[in-house]
Amino acid sequence: MKSPLEGLRVLEIGHFVAAPFATRLLGDLGADIIKIEPLDGDPVRQWGEQLDGKSLWWSVHGRNKRSIALNLKVPEALAVVRSLVAHCDALVENFRPGHLAKIGLSDESLRKLRPDLIIAHISGYGQTGPYKDRAAFGVIGEAIGGLRHLTNHAPGGSELPPVRVGVSIGDSIAGLYAAFGIMAALWQRDRPAGDRTGRSLDVALTESVLSLMEGMLPEYGALGKIKAPSGGAIVTAAPSNAYPTADGQWIILAANSDRLFEKLANLIARPDLLSSQRFQGNYQRVANAAELDRIISDWTRKRTAAELTAALTSADIPGTKVYNAADCALDPQFQERGMVMTVDDPQLGRVLHYGVVPHVPESPGAIRWPGPPVGAHTEEILVDLLGFDAFRIAELRASGAI
Amino acid sequence: MKSPLEGLRVLEIGHFVAAPFATRLLGDLGADIIKIEPLDGDPVRQWGEQLDGKSLWWSVHGRNKRSIALNLKVPEALAVVRSLVAHCDALVENFRPGHLAKIGLSDESLRKLRPDLIIAHISGYGQTGPYKDRAAFGVIGEAIGGLRHLTNHAPGGSELPPVRVGVSIGDSIAGLYAAFGIMAALWQRDRPAGDRTGRSLDVALTESVLSLMEGMLPEYGALGKIKAPSGGAIVTAAPSNAYPTADGQWIILAANSDRLFEKLANLIARPDLLSSQRFQGNYQRVANAAELDRIISDWTRKRTAAELTAALTSADIPGTKVYNAADCALDPQFQERGMVMTVDDPQLGRVLHYGVVPHVPESPGAIRWPGPPVGAHTEEILVDLLGFDAFRIAELRASGAI
Numbered sequence: 001m002k003s004p005l006e007g008l009r010v011l012e013i014g015h016f017v018a019a020p021f022a023t024r025l026l027g028d029l030g031a032d033i034i035k036i037e038p039l040d041g042d043p044v045r046q047w048g049e050q051l052d053g054k055s056l057w058w059s060v061h062g063r064n065k066r067s068i069a070l071n072l073k074v075p076e077a078l079a080v081v082r083s084l085v086a087h088c089d090a091l092v093e094n095f096r097p098g099h100l101a102k103i104g105l106s107d108e109s110l111r112k113l114r115p116d117l118i119i120a121h122i123s124g125y126g127q128t129g130p131y132k133d134r135a136a137f138g139v140i141g142e143a144i145g146g147l148r149h150l151t152n153h154a155p156g157g158s159e160l161p162p163v164r165v166g167v168s169i170g171d172s173i174a175g176l177y178a179a180f181g182i183m184a185a186l187w188q189r190d191r192p193a194g195d196r197t198g199r200s201l202d203v204a205l206t207e208s209v210l211s212l213m214e215g216m217l218p219e220y221g222a223l224g225k226i227k228a229p230s231g232g233a234i235v236t237a238a239p240s241n242a243y244p245t246a247d248g249q250w251i252i253l254a255a256n257s258d259r260l261f262e263k264l265a266n267l268i269a270r271p272d273l274l275s276s277q278r279f280q281g282n283y284q285r286v287a288n289a290a291e292l293d294r295i296i297s298d299w300t301r302k303r304t305a306a307e308l309t310a311a312l313t314s315a316d317i318p319g320t321k322v323y324n325a326a327d328c329a330l331d332p333q334f335q336e337r338g339m340v341m342t343v344d345d346p347q348l349g350r351v352l353h354y355g356v357v358p359h360v361p362e363s364p365g366a367i368r369w370p371g372p373p374v375g376a377h378t379e380e381i382l383v384d385l386l387g388f389d390a391f392r393i394a395e396l397r398a399s400g401a402i
Numbered sequence: 403m404k405s406p407l408e409g410l411r412v413l414e415i416g417h418f419v420a421a422p423f424a425t426r427l428l429g430d431l432g433a434d435i436i437k438i439e440p441l442d443g444d445p446v447r448q449w450g451e452q453l454d455g456k457s458l459w460w461s462v463h464g465r466n467k468r469s470i471a472l473n474l475k476v477p478e479a480l481a482v483v484r485s486l487v488a489h490c491d492a493l494v495e496n497f498r499p500g501h502l503a504k505i506g507l508s509d510e511s512l513r514k515l516r517p518d519l520i521i522a523h524i525s526g527y528g529q530t531g532p533y534k535d536r537a538a539f540g541v542i543g544e545a546i547g548g549l550r551h552l553t554n555h556a557p558g559g560s561e562l563p564p565v566r567v568g569v570s571i572g573d574s575i576a577g578l579y580a581a582f583g584i585m586a587a588l589w590q591r592d593r594p595a596g597d598r599t600g601r602s603l604d605v606a607l608t609e610s611v612l613s614l615m616e617g618m619l620p621e622y623g624a625l626g627k628i629k630a631p632s633g634g635a636i637v638t639a640a641p642s643n644a645y646p647t648a649d650g651q652w653i654i655l656a657a658n659s660d661r662l663f664e665k666l667a668n669l670i671a672r673p674d675l676l677s678s679q680r681f682q683g684n685y686q687r688v689a690n691a692a693e694l695d696r697i698i699s700d701w702t703r704k705r706t707a708a709e710l711t712a713a714l715t716s717a718d719i720p721g722t723k724v725y726n727a728a729d730c731a732l733d734p735q736f737q738e739r740g741m742v743m744t745v746d747d748p749q750l751g752r753v754l755h756y757g758v759v760p761h762v763p764e765s766p767g768a769i770r771w772p773g774p775p776v777g778a779h780t781e782e783i784l785v786d787l788l789g790f791d792a793f794r795i796a797e798l799r800a801s802g803a804i
Contacts, residue, residue: 004583004590004601017616029586047638048617051624057617126761131735135720139642143654143724144733148644150568151553160560161634161644161652162724165567166552172614176578181406181760183585184431188406188765191592199406202761207741210730211759212574214419215450215459217742220727221754222453227727232563236449240541242550242563250563252545318537322545322564325622325629328612331546333533339609340619352623357613358583359528359604363590 003030003365008186010034011088012065013081013105015042017138017168018122018205019094020061021175026182027064028356029365034084034381035065038072039402041374051348059343059351062371068382069375070402077401078104083386085110090118090182096136097127107200117198118185120178126204136205142170145209146216152229162229174208237282238289239264242322243300250322251300251308256282260317267315268299345370378402405432405767410588412436413490414467415483415507417444419540419570420524420607421496422463423577428584429466430758431767436486436783437467440474441804443776453750461745461753464773470784471777472804479803480506485788487512492520492584498538499529509602519600520587522580528606538607544572547611548618554631564631576610639684640691641666644724645702652724653702653710658684662719669717670701747772780804 008031012023020035020042027033035042048057068084070077082105085091091110093100100106107119121127124136125144142148147170152162181201189196210217216227228235232242237256245251255264258281265273273279273295278288285292300308305321312319321327329352334340339355348370356365382388382396396402410433414425422437422444429435437444450459470486472479484507487493493512495502502508509521523529526538527546544550549572554564583603591598612619618629630637634644639658647653657666660683667675675681675697680690687694702710707723714721723729731754736742741757750772758767784790784798798804 002590002597004586007593007595008589025582029583049621049625049627055617056620056624059620061616120760125735126739129735129738135718137642137656137720139636139654139656140720140722143644143722144730146725146727146730147567147569148652148654148724149726151565153562153565158560158562160555161646163553163555163565163631163633164636165549166629166631167549167614167616167618169571169614173575173578176575176582177759180427180578180582180585181431181762183582183589184406185762187410187585187589187592188404190589190594190596191409193409194592195404197764199762199764202763203759204739204741204761207736207739207757207759210736210741211756212569212571213730213756214463214569215457216569216727217731217754217756218458218461219451220731221744221752222458222750223451225451225727227568229565229568231565234541234566240539242545244563250550252541252550254539254541318539318542320542320545322550323548324551325548325618325627328546328548328615329619329622333527333531334609334612336531337528337606337609339606339612342623348624350623352619354613354615354619355609357579357605357609358522359606360583360587360601361604362599362601 002363004360004363005029005031008032009088011084011091012036013091013093013095013100015094016044017171018174018178019092020044021172022092022120022122022178023065024061024063025176025179028367033065034088035062035067036081037067037069037374039069039374045374054347056348056351058371059345059348060353060371063353064368065372066377066381067372067375068378071400072103074399074401076396076399080382080396080401081105082113085117086113087385088114088117089186090120092120092122092178092182094122097121097123097132111198115198116189116196118182118189118201119198120182120201120203122174122178122203124205126207127202138168138170138205139164141205142209144206145170146213147209150227150229153231155228157231170205170209173212174203174205177208178203233289236286238285239292239296241293243293243297245300245305245308246302247304249305251305251319252322253296253312253317253319255317261285263315263317267311267317268296270295341367343367343370347373375402404765406762406765407431407433410434411490413486413493414438415493415495415497415502417496418446419573420576420580421494422446423574424494424522424524424580425467426463426465427578427581435467436490437464437469438483439469439471439776441471441776447776456749458750458753461747461750461772462755465755466770467774468779468783469774469777470780473802474505476801476803478798478801482784482798482803483507484515487519488515489787490516490519491588492522494522494524494580494584496524499523499525499534513600517600518591518598520584520591520603521600522584522603522605524576524580524605526607528609529604540570540572540607541566543607544611546608547572548615549611552629552631555633557630559633572607572611575614576605576607579610580605635691638688640687641694641698643695645695645699647702647707647710648704649706651707653707653721654724655698655714655719655721657719658687663687665717665719669713669719670698672697743769745769745772749775777804
């Protein structure tokens with residue numbers, strides 16, 4: 001029962017979200033991840049809520065990785081990076097385009113040390129083009145990719161700004177694309193008819209987001225139609241929305257087929273809706289969705305989220321309360337499938353982790369250890385992988401490289 | 403300059419968004435995708451805006467795929483599926499869990515025909531557990547994965563419901579995980595030390611979403627903290643928000659470091675902010691973010707999006723207008739990098755497509771053709787791949803299988 005990526009070794013020279021998320025995915029499936037960190041660590045170690053000065057997010061974000069702390073401003077540290085590259089199948093980085101080349105780690109120079117190295121560059125706008133040197137904050141990339149325009153209420157519906165998704169969704173999607181691209185390049189390299197050749201990937205956050213925009217671009221091109229946000233609703237199907245509950249929560253309800261709408265009308269004791277011309281078929285229901293949403297809200301507002309979930313489930317109408325952190329943690333399906341699990345973290349105690357996606361029942365991924373302290377594996381890597389002796393390590397320490 | 407996945411053949415028995423998105427990613431990088439469709443086609447062919455009764459989204463969603471139209475209720479069609487499986491490396495499906503087994507296409511039976519077949523099952527909740535048989539609408543999976551709770555304004559900020567992201571983000575993320583998992587399983591199978599063994603993957607939409615939730619789960623577990631939505635802002639950094647413009651648009655602006663905040667204060671002619679204790683350092687700025695956002699809004703509201711973008715760019719402050727479909731289509735960076743490109747679609751004319759992600763300069767992916775008509779490749783596949791003769795094809799037609 002080996003994990004799928006056992007035997008794969010990946011070097012991360014990354015920070016923040018995108019590159020470390022890509023290596024989390026590879027590490028979850030069994031790859032040996034060597035993460036190069038500055039001596040004071042990846043800034044994510046300070047992000048979000050802390051316990052005893054340690055980030056809880058880091059326990060997840062850094063899991064299954066070996067941390068080697070290197071000061072890349074010291075030439076001796078760059079020599080260590082070059083030595084490591086020879087032992088790795090792939091490298092993931094998310095500095096500004098050109099930064100690694102500037103410090104002497106160009107793709108070409110790295111391939112002299114490891115000719116079949118796969119290199120994934122992740123950046124805001126890509127490695128080429130007029131915007132490549134711009135600062136690449138996630139919120140800006142999501143806005144340029146077209147996502148932020150759509151996370152809003154319908155035009156005229158609110159004076160408030162379009163919302164952020166609430167997590168760094170653009171970075172995570174770019175990380176997913178990088179992990180996919182690395183595996184595609186490794187398959188091209190390593191399969192029986194493979195070419196044993198290294199390649200570079202160029203993953204842009206803006207483009208990763210744009211690629212998910214479905215009909216937005218072709219519909220604009222052919223019809224000049226600019227896709228508009230639609231708040232909690234779906235523009236092409238009704239009723240489907242989030243509705244308020246008596247206990248201050250929201251319930252999602254999707255009764256957007258004739259059969260489901262009939263069940264809903266009966267459940268809310270409004271069979272009269274079924275004989276109204278205004279709600280006959282999806283087209284009419286979409287046209288009169290606002291009225292329908294008011295009627296449904298009048299029913300949901302008098303009941304708690306728990307009552308509504310039970311009523312919808314027993315009527316076989318797709319619906320759920322909107323889950324918050326507690327709901328996710330306690331959900332029986334997530335628990336049963338190991339998607340919410342407790343991990344013993346030597347620094348933090350018992351920590352809730354997300355399980356591994358995807359499930360591979362015949363060779364499952366695993367959480368082998370939680371995010372380690374900065375440089376926890378520096379000596380282990382230098383000794384076991386590179387064969388450095390104590391004298392050489394002392395020299396590195398004296399130079400400030402480690 | 404071969405695409406990375408040339409030589410890979412993938413069978414899709416999918417519909418809607420998740421499975422077809424996974425095969426779009428694989429096809430973009432060069433895989434031969436054989437999509438099995440019902441005789442009346444994938445329902446996405448009817449979704450979104452149409453031109454002459456044909457979906458524009460389909461031109462993108464179905465690109466690089468060969469379509470074979472089969473009525474899986476006819477035994478002769480199932481025999482065709484079995485024959486195809488022997489020629490494929492991987493299979494992707496997104497029916498309800500257990501459906502394929504029920505019609506005689508269990509993983510075990512398919513592996514008798516192709517022992518090293520990789521099978522990716524995509525579903526709402528996964529192939530196991532108490533919820534596995536529930537209807538898996540994307541909006542419901544996103545709510546259970548914890549995303550919908552966060553796409554809202556801060557508590558007390560709005561009476562309106564939490565918004566949908568505007569595209570089927572949960573399905574797309576599940577499709578990305580499936581594509582990544584397939585390539586990981588293929589590498590495990592095909593690399594020099596590979597085990598030449600087929601495996602099954604179990605990708606759940608809810609879990610794919612939950613896996614991106616960063617600190618949400620560990621912070622709840624350790625501190626009981628329930629991550630709250632924060633509207634356009636980031637809870638841990640200020641100022642960073644979307645601000646209104648004079649021409650009814652929104653501008654994103656991220657001046658959430660001391661250096662950037664100083665530039666912004668000077669740009670908006672409010673150097674007095676820099677000497678106020680209330681805005682000294684990120685901690686104070688977050689505490690007084692609402693006041694700061696009002697001050698910044700007073701400045702943005704008097705200027706157009708174009709004026710603001712120019713001012714922020716020349717002051718080197720990360721910022722952008724919130725792009726809509728037209729902005730994405732016309733963006734010079736997307737154009738230069740081939741991320742927005744025109745494709746000749748025999749059914750629709752010239753159609754704007756998203757380019758291929760990731761870029762692989764040494765062996766680029768490509769849009770070989772746009773989404774084809776239903777069954778456009780039925781005969782080609784039966785003749786060239788399976789070696790059927792005209793008599794046998796006539797029999798299939800007579801049985802209603804094709």
